[in-house]
Amino acid sequence: MNRRKLLSLLGMSPALLAGSRVDGQQSNSRAKSPKAASGEAKVETLNPKGTPPPIQLIAMAPRLGSLDGKTVYLVDTGFEGGGFLLNQIQLWFNRNMPSVTVVFKRKAGPYAEDDPALWKEIKEKGNAAIMAIGH
Amino acid sequence: MMKEIVDDLTLPLTAEESKTGMVHVNIGPEKYGPETPRNLQQFYADNGMTDFLPIFLPTEEMVEEMLAGTSHKPDEVVGKMAAGAYPPWEYTVKQVAINAVMAGCKPEYFPTMLAIAASGTPSLFSSTNSFAYAAVINGPIRDKLNMNYGIGALGPFAQPNAAIGRAWTLLSKNLANGGVPGDTYMGSQGNNLNYNNLVIAENEAASPWVPFHVQKGFKAEENVVSLFRGLGIVPGQGARGTSTDTPKYEEQFSDLFSVFTGFFGGLVVADPLIAQNLHARGYDTKEKLIDWLYKNTTQTVKDYKSRDFAYGFDYPRALKGLEPYATWYKMPDDAVIPRWPHLNDINVVVAGGQTNAFFQGGSLSYGVSVSIDKWT
Numbered sequence: 001m002n003r004r005k006l007l008s009l010l011g012m013s014p015a016l017l018a019g020s021r022v023d024g025q026q027s028n029s030r031a032k033s034p035k036a037a038s039g040e041a042k043v044e045t046l047n048p049k050g051t052p053p054p055i056q057l058i059a060m061a062p063r064l065g066s067l068d069g070k071t072v073y074l075v076d077t078g079f080e081g082g083g084f085l086l087n088q089i090q091l092w093f094n095r096n097m098p099s100v101t102v103v104f105k106r107k108a109g110p111y112a113e114d115d116p117a118l119w120k121e122i123k124e125k126g127n128a129a130i131m132a133i134g135h
Numbered sequence: 136m137m138k139e140i141v142d143d144l145t146l147p148l149t150a151e152e153s154k155t156g157m158v159h160v161n162i163g164p165e166k167y168g169p170e171t172p173r174n175l176q177q178f179y180a181d182n183g184m185t186d187f188l189p190i191f192l193p194t195e196e197m198v199e200e201m202l203a204g205t206s207h208k209p210d211e212v213v214g215k216m217a218a219g220a221y222p223p224w225e226y227t228v229k230q231v232a233i234n235a236v237m238a239g240c241k242p243e244y245f246p247t248m249l250a251i252a253a254s255g256t257p258s259l260f261s262s263t264n265s266f267a268y269a270a271v272i273n274g275p276i277r278d279k280l281n282m283n284y285g286i287g288a289l290g291p292f293a294q295p296n297a298a299i300g301r302a303w304t305l306l307s308k309n310l311a312n313g314g315v316p317g318d319t320y321m322g323s324q325g326n327n328l329n330y331n332n333l334v335i336a337e338n339e340a341a342s343p344w345v346p347f348h349v350q351k352g353f354k355a356e357e358n359v360v361s362l363f364r365g366l367g368i369v370p371g372q373g374a375r376g377t378s379t380d381t382p383k384y385e386e387q388f389s390d391l392f393s394v395f396t397g398f399f400g401g402l403v404v405a406d407p408l409i410a411q412n413l414h415a416r417g418y419d420t421k422e423k424l425i426d427w428l429y430k431n432t433t434q435t436v437k438d439y440k441s442r443d444f445a446y447g448f449d450y451p452r453a454l455k456g457l458e459p460y461a462t463w464y465k466m467p468d469d470a471v472i473p474r475w476p477h478l479n480d481i482n483v484v485v486a487g488g489q490t491n492a493f494f495q496g497g498s499l500s501y502g503v504s505v506s507i508d509k510w511t
Contacts, residue, residue, distance in 0.1 A: 040172060041171070041172075044167065044169050044194065044195065045167050045193050045194055046165065046167075046193045046195065046198055047162065047166065047233070048179075048184055048230065048233040048234050048305070048306075048309040048310075049162040049163065049184075049230070049309050050162075050216070050224035050226040050309060050310035051162070051230070052222075053222050053223070053225070054159050054160075055160070056156075057155050057156050057158055059152070059154065063148060064145050065145055067141065077447075078447040078448070078450070080447060092137050096137070106451075107451075108451060108455070109451045109452075111447060128144045130140060
């Protein structure tokens, strides 16, 4: 029995498959067994999921159209390797798009901590920002 | 890659990228079935609701039995838990009970599960590190539940140790949407301890020291679960000759910890034989042992600065003037500093069956202690 059939049996939409786990990590071998539904009593079971909050979608900022003459901030969060990657990006801009002003900044605090002063500076002085977490 | 980056800064937004409004996540129906147990087992596994081992199917009857393990109402909100950067999910007593059933908990284990759930601490975290978690359990409940703190204390030899740890991972998956590879879980290699975590019932009777929960301000007769997070735990016995006439276990602990990053705390899990030996040699409190370990487990500033964790977390703290990081970053490379920033980064618990003087050392940080009694 494949997963779509199983979902159908359980009264659920196969659309749920879109939200299921990474493909290739799950074996359907048992579900495909022809003995799967033979002679066993059927039971109802409960959904173990918690209650997710509604999520507010925020539209992304409008894009620039062109980077000519613009200022791009490169923000190193401190995550392993991020600074090295951004250094390479800075070199690339210098070589290939010299009209772009590149500003390299190390974000204050550990990577998961907010840095409102830097965000304010980027809003005031920059046109775009690239953050990198390395690896 | 640079073309993609430049495109992402210059091309018009797609309809998807321009979307606004509220998104309501569909978690599916309240019940599944009627269907055969075999198909239901596969359904739960296929939809990421298990650890891919068979579960106890959470029928209404089984969940009702679990709910009898607490005086709290089924619809009472226990807490919230976040998987990575996503907003936290909320859950009730009944939702925790469903997961406790699936893991194989008995109703008498349920208050412990509620305490863990109330902490809001998931056992699966979104980091690219593959974190491990530990739960230290103290108080009379260890005997009431028949927890194993003797021979094989950290192994698969007792139902409460096994099921409580397993339930922690199942509720982290289901109540908080944790452990979705590539989404809410990014651990590059994963961690085998995540199957049922490291559940440590302290061997209070055989320990010469005060129990861990008493160190944290609880009374000895209280039942408490204390949670740790870090990279894992390894055995350290034999490092300097366990069977010598005068074994110096504190030096063995220090040797083991000297290969850890120091970013996470150090947790010693000592067999009672070791604890008794140390006690007889003058370490009459855990604090004395911890003080020795703090002062004698060291590193050079050069080694410290070379670590990714130091660059990512401690260096920005140093820039803000936080100690000891600010001082450490001003010191010369060959200066010697403690491996941990603070004395309370080191913890000691006692577990084991006294069949040999062995110990394990965890790269594990203490997080929080939660009363189990509040959830009876």
